[in-house]
Structures are given as structure tokens and as C-alpha cells.
Amino acid sequence: MSNAKQIKSRIISIEPSGSYLHLVLEAPEVANYVEPGHFVAIAVGGVGSGMLLRRAFSIHRATADKSIEVIFAAHGQGTQWLAEQKAGTQLDIIAPLGKPFALPRQPVGCVLVAGGYGAAPMMMLAQQLKQLGCSVEVVLGAATEDKLFGVLESKAIADVVTVTTDDGSSGVRGRVTDVLPDAIKRVSAKAVYACGPMPMLKAVAQVSKELAAYSQCAVEEAMACGIGVCMTCVLPVIGDDGVTRMVRSCVEGPVFRGDRVRWDDVDTIPADTFGAPTGGGH
Amino acid sequence: MSNAKQIKSRIISIEPSGSYLHLVLEAPEVANYVEPGHFVAIAVGGVGSGMLLRRAFSIHRATADKSIEVIFAAHGQGTQWLAEQKAGTQLDIIAPLGKPFALPRQPVGCVLVAGGYGAAPMMMLAQQLKQLGCSVEVVLGAATEDKLFGVLESKAIADVVTVTTDDGSSGVRGRVTDVLPDAIKRVSAKAVYACGPMPMLKAVAQVSKELAAYSQCAVEEAMACGIGVCMTCVLPVIGDDGVTRMVRSCVEGPVFRGDRVRWDDVDTIPADTFGAPTGGGH
Amino acid sequence: MSDLETPDQEIPARKMPARKIPDVSSSIDLTTSLGSLQLQAPTATASGCAAAGRELAQFGDVRTLGAVVTKSIMKNPRSGRPTPRMAETPSGMLNSIGLQGPGIEAFLEKDLSWLTENGVTTIVSIAGNNVDEFGELANRLKDVPGIAALEVNISCPNVESRGQVFACNPFSAASVIETVRREWTSSAPILAKLSPDVTDIVEIAQSVVEAGVDGVSMINTLLGMVIDLDRMKPMLGGRTGGLSGPAIRPVAVRAVYQVHAALPQLPILGMGGIRTGHDALEFIAAGASAVSIGTVVFGDPGAPWRIADELGAELAKRGFTKLTDAIGAAHER
Amino acid sequence: MSDLETPDQEIPARKMPARKIPDVSSSIDLTTSLGSLQLQAPTATASGCAAAGRELAQFGDVRTLGAVVTKSIMKNPRSGRPTPRMAETPSGMLNSIGLQGPGIEAFLEKDLSWLTENGVTTIVSIAGNNVDEFGELANRLKDVPGIAALEVNISCPNVESRGQVFACNPFSAASVIETVRREWTSSAPILAKLSPDVTDIVEIAQSVVEAGVDGVSMINTLLGMVIDLDRMKPMLGGRTGGLSGPAIRPVAVRAVYQVHAALPQLPILGMGGIRTGHDALEFIAAGASAVSIGTVVFGDPGAPWRIADELGAELAKRGFTKLTDAIGAAHER
Ligand SMILES: Cc1cc2nc3c(=O)[nH]c(=O)nc-3n(C[C@H](O)[C@H](O)[C@H](O)COP(=O)(O)OP(=O)(O)OC[C@H]3O[C@@H](n4cnc5c(N)ncnc54)[C@H](O)[C@@H]3O)c2cc1C
Ligand SMILES: Cc1cc2nc3c(=O)[nH]c(=O)nc-3n(C[C@H](O)[C@H](O)[C@H](O)COP(=O)(O)OP(=O)(O)OC[C@H]3O[C@@H](n4cnc5c(N)ncnc54)[C@H](O)[C@@H]3O)c2cc1C
Ligand SMILES: Cc1cc2nc3c(=O)[nH]c(=O)nc-3n(C[C@H](O)[C@H](O)[C@H](O)COP(=O)(O)O)c2cc1C
Numbered sequence A, B: 001m002s003n004a005k006q007i008k009s010r011i012i013s014i015e016p017s018g019s020y021l022h023l024v025l026e027a028p029e030v031a032n033y034v035e036p037g038h039f040v041a042i043a044v045g046g047v048g049s050g051m052l053l054r055r056a057f058s059i060h061r062a063t064a065d066k067s068i069e070v071i072f073a074a075h076g077q078g079t080q081w082l083a084e085q086k087a088g089t090q091l092d093i094i095a096p097l098g099k100p101f102a103l104p105r106q107p108v109g110c111v112l113v114a115g116g117y118g119a120a121p122m123m124m125l126a127q128q129l130k131q132l133g134c135s136v137e138v139v140l141g142a143a144t145e146d147k148l149f150g151v152l153e154s155k156a157i158a159d160v161v162t163v164t165t166d167d168g169s170s171g172v173r174g175r176v177t178d179v180l181p182d183a184i185k186r187v188s189a190k191a192v193y194a195c196g197p198m199p200m201l202k203a204v205a206q207v208s209k210e211l212a213a214y215s216q217c218a219v220e221e222a223m224a225c226g227i228g229v230c231m232t233c234v235l236p237v238i239g240d241d242g243v244t245r246m247v248r249s250c251v252e253g254p255v256f257r258g259d260r261v262r263w264d265d266v267d268t269i270p271a272d273t274f275g276a277p278t279g280g281g282h
Numbered sequence C, D: 001m002s003d004l005e006t007p008d009q010e011i012p013a014r015k016m017p018a019r020k021i022p023d024v025s026s027s028i029d030l031t032t033s034l035g036s037l038q039l040q041a042p043t044a045t046a047s048g049c050a051a052a053g054r055e056l057a058q059f060g061d062v063r064t065l066g067a068v069v070t071k072s073i074m075k076n077p078r079s080g081r082p083t084p085r086m087a088e089t090p091s092g093m094l095n096s097i098g099l100q101g102p103g104i105e106a107f108l109e110k111d112l113s114w115l116t117e118n119g120v121t122t123i124v125s126i127a128g129n130n131v132d133e134f135g136e137l138a139n140r141l142k143d144v145p146g147i148a149a150l151e152v153n154i155s156c157p158n159v160e161s162r163g164q165v166f167a168c169n170p171f172s173a174a175s176v177i178e179t180v181r182r183e184w185t186s187s188a189p190i191l192a193k194l195s196p197d198v199t200d201i202v203e204i205a206q207s208v209v210e211a212g213v214d215g216v217s218m219i220n221t222l223l224g225m226v227i228d229l230d231r232m233k234p235m236l237g238g239r240t241g242g243l244s245g246p247a248i249r250p251v252a253v254r255a256v257y258q259v260h261a262a263l264p265q266l267p268i269l270g271m272g273g274i275r276t277g278h279d280a281l282e283f284i285a286a287g288a289s290a291v292s293i294g295t296v297v298f299g300d301p302g303a304p305w306r307i308a309d310e311l312g313a314e315l316a317k318r319g320f321t322k323l324t325d326a327i328g329a330a331h332e333r
């Protein structure tokens, strides 16, 4: 379990970045403990709000003793509210949350794959992998160019960066998984790190497996608490003992081994799950 | 019924004024229709708000073709939210609402009595009365000096201004009703206009009656709709026919003749009210 | 000082502006029906949340609404409960108005006449202290022109049964409806207004269907309480009150879904915290044929019109061309 | 790549920091009781909203809470319902977790042991698919040390009675409690957790009192539904879900008030949308002896401690020196 803190955090800046907003938060109390893959949960709505639940965002960057950063899309009413906030406003945040990406103990070839704002946590990860001596390829995809994030920044860090868009407005026309096999082969990748929509993660896990690379996938399940107390954020994951359990993505994830998640069975209770309904119960 | 409009209104400025906030709203669509005693209903809470109901405020001032102004106290969560808003923010407002103060058809002596932010609508009223040729005395009271409003402004308009505070921190120590009889006598007042807390209004109505002046009291009842459709804002008022009815203060008020309101029976249904419970019903 | 205008006079009847055709910018067909009653638009007001329609006229053309559902009217004039009559609650409010109203005769003379003269589709809501009063009201109204439907508010206390709410007991609910059905010789439909404060709302719906209703309106408010900690007693003059607004929407959608699942042919006028066209479509998809907008009108008097427009857009976005195709669409078939 | 740490491992048991005495800055006595159980603080967690307490330890010292009420545990391991399991609603949320849990044996070994070792006041919540399962659970737990009270979650479906919730029927409710009472030889009190989804909650309370409970916990969630208009079906995997949070608070306060009015001696653990000390005092004034904090913990994990402090301040402001003097204070005497 991460050692999360609930703190008041002032907005240092909030600026558009393509289709997204780039939020920088003053958070000296937690910045030093952030690892790539951690997330932050932000309370939304202010005085008299009807929105009880926090919104979860991958931490994009952490500056020691100072700040953490987030890249987000104004989507439903909570993120719309957040997008309206101005520098100087105090937010109530909890961070760092979740289990981060696991790093290799030896320098190995790594590919980092991300879709849309899923790129947010990848720069920090690429940096750490480079420091460990890994060779790092980055693959970034999105529907359209304005939904790409972190292309320039990745180019400054990674050895090779490949970009895909569904409409060809930037980089290769197509999906990240179209270019992933080549990337894996180029760096003889042992580890593939992924963050993005579920169908993408599923495809990444599969391609990685076929090419004998371990994948680490950061999932995005709806969360009520983000701290492990409510059991809303579960998905079927196979444990070391081979048993499938409904596992909390907020504390046991959001990063999971791609070969352990039963991607096709997400949003179901597979019949062989630990505690799955038998005839009598429900 | 007033001819109210629901409009989007930009905050021109919001500044502290003693214990209160002085809010200036861009409202060219409605400013020309405002009369003293009208109120505005402001939606609070913004995106995802849990507060469904508007907050009602007397209109302090209206500038033709341009703006309306409000003086308010940050009290519960709705007014706290409002106090946090900044110039430039768009609010959703409905104005002008309610029945305004009735003006005399001939120039007569008038006394205007207000408690705390109850002074807000009085300056506009004093101005109009002066234009009609009335002699105008103003009596302003509050618990403490910082809760007084409009003293200087009143002095610029009215013939005489008397100030009272409960703690003597400004003007006469005591209540407005302590100084009201003298004020009425000084201008041989035929009309007394009052806005403030219920106990003050009750006392004003009584003193006025004793001194043979008609009183017009603006009441402050909790309102759900402010437009006459819900029946929450009622109080027992005696009609021209001598019958007591539970009357809506949002459309048939907020200004009532002081001698018609059954002040002692507010928050009850007097037994002789039209439609009051008899043996059988409830 | 008789030369001061008296401010506590009657509200003058308001002249209606020229009729405006609703601007549902899409080509979606939003007409619908409740039994034999055809509605030109899918949003009605909710009883008690729009008085008798007149005050809303400054915010929109009430003739373009699906219907105005009037505040429940009783036989005799009624003063209602003492104030405070409301408390704002998280995403909702509590009210204890206590059915204040002028009684049926004054209602016909002043309110219904205005609605009828102006060609407003009017659903008259009635309430009684006992079964007989409901019958008398139905009888009084049966030949009155201009009543598009009768909404029978059985979610009110039965004086003869120690104040138990009619709608909380299948037998009381049915006996009110049987009586109204007997007196109501008009062809306009009868809707029973159901309360959510029951263990099994489907049981109540079934009992009123057997008693002869043409449709149901659901849901009425939930029984709630707020305590005033400064006076250390219940905040409302009526002690308990009815909880309404978006807070209760999930309960209302569930109730509509359950009743539609059990009685798929039964027309439902859905309500409970509808704030947007998206919310309205939830009710339609759960099984309502039309919706009423209640508490949200207090904060946004233009809501009934806005929500109809938004509902059209929500339907269009999902490829529907007719509202009626979406009724009950969330049920597995 | 066995040299990558596996991220999906068990959560390590967390070491507790040095015990901190709660800082209720006033001199208000906030101790209270539920029957024979003395509580050092008035706020507990709510079942299902704090797991077994461990995760909250990073936000406060769980030993200083009135109690940790554990997630309802069943006899066998249980995977719960498919996702999506929650929907945010106006001032509330809907959940259909479906009682996911490891089963009683793993619970005792991993969860209760941690609570006991750390000296946490623990109220164990149990749930069964039928009356016998409740009895078996009570029997299994009766000699286990470290259980301050048993909360019997009868607001769950009775598989033997076509899924009707036990708490929605006075006979089923009573038969669960009778069975638990028979098996439960411990002196720790038994609380029955009541559902608000009933016509008459007082009737249910009376039936469980007659069956032998020492107190009641109320309220559980209200049955609700949200429809996912893009998939055109109910949003939650379980279709319906339980509505909780401040949205339902007025319903909860009303229920507590009614039950306390009818059964003034019955200890009540009050809950339903408590967000502040002010809210908590509403429950106390309505008749609760202590409160549970549920959904609000999800947004504010420090809430159970904060609310205890605020409650102290609210009491002080009103001249109380002891919480127990405020219990039921909103009732006329
Ligand atoms: C671990 C994690 C990391 C994330 N990182 C990012 C990020 O870096 N940038 C970014 O833009 N978004 C990120 N998201 C998604 C983000 O949390 C949702 O977009 C956001 O919660 C939606 O809230 P809303 O107010 O816009 O929508 P609403 O519709 O108002 O949300 C209603 C409820 O549903 C939940 N919800 C709705 N959509 C999602 C979703 N897609 N995922 C999870 N919960 C959802 C909300 O949290 C809220 O509780 C992440 C989610 C998770 C779980
Ligand atoms: C006709 C009229 C004119 C008013 N003029 C002014 C003014 O010029 N300046 C000013 O500061 N205040 C004025 N008020 C009072 C103002 O409306 C309340 O202070 C405000 O509604 C409180 O809202 P809140 O969000 O602070 O409190 P909350 O406790 O959040 O309010 C909850 C609910 O109760 C209602 N309510 C609470 N207190 C009052 C109250 N005292 N009067 C009416 N409703 C209340 C709110 O409108 C809301 O619906 C006026 C009220 C009325 C009816
Ligand atoms: C102030 C108020 C008064 C109401 N009066 C009545 C009434 O007279 N008759 C009735 O059947 N329902 C009445 N209702 C219930 C509404 O018609 C509606 O069923 C309920 O409020 C749920 O819808 P909503 O959440 O959209 O308001 C009233 C509701 C409110 C808020």
C-alpha cells in the first residue's frame, strides 16, 4: 500500500495542452514519494458540491520538494469543474496512490506504449528507465493529432519515438499496436509498459506475450474511493497461485502484469473466479 | 406580477463593504424595470452543484441599461459560494421579482427604517421619494458598526439620518425602534418603509400604527422558487375583505402593509385563516 | 394613506403572447401519449411545482408544454402547514406545503378557466382526506371542459385511516381509484400518483391497475426530515416533509423500471429529480411515456422547455427519430 | 523477467503508529454506548465503506474511532457482482458491490486478527443467503475474542424467498434475529441493520426488538438505478444498486426519528449521508446514540475523525457538555 497523504494543494498553473489541460499543483508533502504509475485523487466541486467522489489522474511529473503535475481531459462534470479552476485555487488531493510500474533490476530493452492522455505517466517512467541504463522506445497514439500528448518531451528522453493517429493527422495512420511489434523487436524489449484505453491494453498485452516480453499495463477502472475500501474498481486478475480473483485496481493496481489480467472477462465475473456465484447464491 | 427575466449576468465587480459583499452585475435586460423593493434570485454552486435553489437578494441599485447591485452577507453555503466568485464570472439570475414598495401619490413625510443589509433597497427608495418631493428621514440600525450599511450614501440623499447599534459602536446605542417615534414625529411621517429582521418589522409596524403612519414592510421568508409556484414563502396576511390568508411573499410581497401582516402569528396557521384545519382534516 | 397602492392584491391574469412553435431544432418526433391522451411534447410540469401554470408564462409559452399538471386540489379551501415549509438538502429539498389551495370551486373559476381559455393541455391533480372526497371531486370535474387527464394524488394521508398514506396500502389505493373510476364518466384518462415509500411499488401499481386506472404518475416525494439544531426540533412546520429533486432520481428511475417491467402496457408519467434531457431520457428508457419536471423548475423556471429540447438532441444523438421508439428501451427484450 | 516485482501482490499489513489521543479540543464528553457496549468516540465507520479498517490507517489512528464496522462477511468467499459497480449520482452514489469478500475463515485470519492485535473496537457485520447461514456465522463468531458487537446485515436478499430482502419483511427479519440470538452466546450486543425500503420501518424495528436485538443500525442504502444511455441498459452490473450519501440523509434522519419515537429505549447506530459534525448531531438529536460514516469516507478518508471533532464543537456551541444529553433532544417531551 502506498503511503498516501490527504493535503490542501494550491494550483500553481493550469494551461491547455492540445485537447488536454496541464495542471501543476503545489505538493511538497508528497512530491518526493511519487513513482511512475502513481495516481492522485482530486476532490471536485467546491462548496455545496453534489459530487462526492474524487477524480483520479495519473501523475505526469513530480518535482522534488515542490509539485506534482497532471494531464487531464475535461470530460464529465467533475473534470469540467476542474478545468474552470484558476491558478491560486486550493484543491484537496490525495497522493501518491496505487502501485507504480515495476522497474527491471537489470538494464533491458523497454517499449512504452500509450494512448491519448495515457502518455502522461510515461515520460517520468522513460526517464527512470534511461537512468537504469535501459534502451527505451516510446510509441504514442491517439485518435487525432490534438489528442496526442508528450511527443516532444518523449523525443528528448527516448531513443526512438513512433507516433500513430487513427486519421493519419500525425505520424503513422493506424493504431499503436500496428507499430508495436517492430518497436519491441528493434530494442529486443524484455518489458513493455502501457497506459491507455482497455482495448489498447488488451492488444498490447497480447502482442507482448507473443514476442516474449513482459507487459505492465496501467488500467483505468471507475473508482469510488481510490484507497481500497469500497471494492468498486475490481477486475479479474490471475494470481501467483493460478486462481482468478476480483482484484482492486486502486491498491493492487492500477498497474498489473498484462499476462495476468483476464482482458476478455473485464466487466464479468468469470465462472472460475474465487467466490464466483454457484447454483444457490447470487 | 413582475415581468421577470431569467438571464446570464456577468459579475462586473464584487467587493467587501463592511461585513457584507457588494456585488455589481451586468444586467441591461432588466435594469430598467427595477423598482425599490424588487429582488433578484441568483443561482449558486456552478457545475455539479448540490444546491438547487436560488438565493434571493434585495436589489440595492439599478443603473439604466447597464447593471443591478446587491449587498449580501456570506452566511450559509450558497452565499459562501457567491462570495468566492470573481469579476468576470457569469451568473444565472432572475429579476426583477416581487412587488416593490408602493409610493405615495402626493409628497408626504416618510421615514425609512432598516436593519443590517436591510438598508440595501432603501437608498433607491429614498431617492425616488425625494424626487416625488417627500421629506425623507432614514434610520439605520445594526448589531455592530461593521454590520451597518449605507450610512454615508443615505446622508447624501435623506434629510436626516439616524444610526443605532446594539453595542453603541456607532450612533445611538439601542434599537431602531427606540429612535423611530421621534423620526416619525419630526417629518410628520405618513409613510414608514422598513426592511430588516422580522422582530424589527413587527415593532416598526406597531410604532407606525400608534403614530398613525402607514407602514410598508419588506419581509424575508425562506423561498424555494421566488416566482410564486411553490407556496413555501407564505405568511398570514389580512386581506381587504378582513380575511386572513396564507399569502406568498415572493409574488404578493415581499413588501406588505405592516398593518396587514399578522406578525405574532408568523410560522403558524391562525385558527381563523382561510382554509385553516378544522376538526376533521389536518 | 389610501393613496398608497395596496401591494397584497390578487395577481392579474396575464395575457399570453403569440403562440410560438417549440424549437426542437432536430426533426425528432417528440409527440407521445398517456393512454388515450395525445401529448404534443414530452415534458409536463409536476403537481405542486408550477401552481396552475400562470406564473410560468413569463418564462415560456405554457401552451407548448406536454401538459400543465396543476397543484393537487382538494374539495375545500386549505391553508396548508405552518412555515417553515421547506429546507434545502443535498441535491434536493424537503417540503411540507400541506396542500395549500383555494378549494375546487375557486380553482375552477380562477385557475382552470385561465388554462382552458389559453388552450393549455391541463392535467388536473386531485387529493382528498378520505375516499368519498376523491369521489366528490371526480364527480364535480367530470363534465368540466378542458381537462385532458385526471391525476389522482393518492400519496396523501388518509384521515380515516390514522393518516396512513393511501398509496402505501394496496387496498386504500385501489378503493380511491375504484371510487374515482365510478364517478369519472369523462373519456380523459385517470392517472394514479404513486408514492415510493413502500416495500413493493409494483404491488401498488398492480392494485390501481386492477381498480381501473389508465396510467400511473411516479414518483411522489420520499418522506424525510431535517432537524433544526438551533431550535432542537424538526425544521419544518409539518415536522416531516417530502424529499424531491435530483437526490431521489435513482429511486425514481428504479421505480419506473420495475413497474414497466411488470406492467409493460401501462402508460407512465415519470418524474423525480429530472434536471436535463439526459435525465428525462433515463426515465423514457426505463419505461415512461412522458415526464414531469418538478423541483428543478424552482431553480430554473425555463426547465420544462429546455429539457424537451435537450431530450430531442439526446434522442437524435442515439439515432432515434421518434421518442416513442425509446420508451422502455433499457429493458432487455 | 522474474526480476520485475509483481505488482498484484497482497497488501502488507501496516504497522500502527504510536497511539494518539483524539484532539477534541473542547471538554465535551463524547463517549457513548450502544446497549452494553461502551464507545470511546461517537463516530464509527459504516459497513462496506472502510473494508476492515486497515486502509484507513494511513489517514488516522483507527483505535481512536468509536468502532470499525467491517464489510459484511458471508460464510463462503464471494466474488461480488460484475463491474461497473458504481455510479456517481447527485450528492450520492449507487453501488452494486454484491458483498464481495473472502468468506468468514479468511476474514478471521487476515482481517479480524489485525483489528484485534491493534486493539481496534470492532463491530463485525455478517450477512447470509438464508436464515441458517446467519446462524452458522453467529455460531462461528461467538467465541472469537475481539468482537465488540455483531451487526446483522438483514438488508440483503433472502435466496430462499425469491430474493426478497430480509429487512423488508417483519417475519424474515425476525427469524434471522431469533436464529442469531440463539447462536450468539457472547455478551456483546447484536445490532440489526435496517433497510429504508419499507412502508413502515417502525414495524420492522419492533419485530427485530421482539426477536431479541440489543440495538439497530440504520439506514442501509435505498434501492436505485441509473441507466447508461449509451449502452441503453442499466449502468450497474447488478442492474439496481444501493443509493447512499448526503442525498439520502433526510430519509435516514426521518427513519431514526420515527424509530426513536416509537422505541425510545432502543439504542440506534445512525447513518446515511453524514458529512459533517452538524449532520451527525442531527442523527443524535433524532435519537441515535452513535453514528457511522459511510460514503463520505470515499471522498474524505479522514472524515470519521474530523466529524467527531466537529460534533464536539457543535455540542459545545449549544451548551451541551455530554453527547449523551443530546440523544433524542429533537423530540418533544
Ligand atoms: C488510475 C486512473 C488514472 C487516470 N488518469 C487520468 C489522466 O491522467 N488523465 C485523465 O484525463 N483522466 C484520467 N483518468 C480518468 C479520469 O479519472 C476520468 O476521466 C474522470 O474521473 C472522469 O470524471 P468526470 O468528472 O469527467 O466524469 P463524470 O461522468 O462526472 O464522473 C462520474 C464518476 O465516474 C467516474 N469516472 C467516469 N469516467 C471515468 C473513467 N474514464 N475512469 C475512471 N473513472 C471514471 C468518476 O471518477 C466519477 O466518480 C484516470 C482514471 C484512473 C482510474
Ligand atoms: C426577498 C428577500 C430579500 C433578501 N435580501 C437580502 C439581501 O439584500 N442581502 C442578504 O444578504 N440577504 C438577503 N436575503 C436573505 C438571503 O436570501 C439569505 O441570506 C440566503 O438565501 C441564505 O442562503 P445561504 O446559501 O447563505 O444559506 P443556506 O443555509 O445554504 O440556505 C439554504 C436555503 O434556505 C434559504 N434561506 C436561508 N436563510 C434564509 C434567509 N435568511 N432568508 C431567506 N431564505 C433563506 C436559502 O435561500 C436556501 O434556499 C433576502 C431574502 C429574501 C427572501
Ligand atoms: C413544493 C412541492 C409541492 C408538491 N406538491 C404536490 C402536490 O400537491 N401533489 C402531488 O401529487 N405532488 C406534489 N409534489 C410532488 C411532485 O409533483 C413530484 O412528484 C416530486 O417532487 C418528484 O419530482 P421532482 O423531484 O422533479 O420534484 C410536490 C413537490 C414539491 C417539491
Ligand SMILES: Cc1cc2nc3c(=O)[nH]c(=O)nc-3n(C[C@H](O)[C@H](O)[C@H](O)COP(=O)(O)O)c2cc1C
Pocket: A230, D046, D047, D048, D049, D071, D072, D095, D097, D099, D125, D153, D193, D219, D220, D221, D242, D243, D244, D245, D246, D248, D271, D272, D273, D274, D292, D293, D294, D295, D296
Ligand atoms: C460501496 C458500499 C458498500 C456497502 N456495503 C455494505 C455492506 O457490506 N453491509 C452493510 O450492512 N452495508 C453496506 N453498505 C451500506 C452502508 O453501510 C450504509 O448503511 C449506507 O451507505 C448509508 O450510509 P452512507 O450514506 O453514509 O454511506 C455499503 C455502502 C456502500 C456505499
Ligand code: FES
Pocket: A222, A223, A224, A225, A226, A227, A228, A229, A230, A231, A232, A233, A234, A248, A249, A250, A251
Ligand atoms: S476504488 Fe474503492 S476499492 Fe478501489
Ligand code: FES
Pocket: B222, B223, B224, B225, B226, B227, B228, B229, B230, B231, B232, B233, B234, B248, B249, B250, B251
Ligand atoms: S417561493 Fe415559491 S411561492 Fe414563493
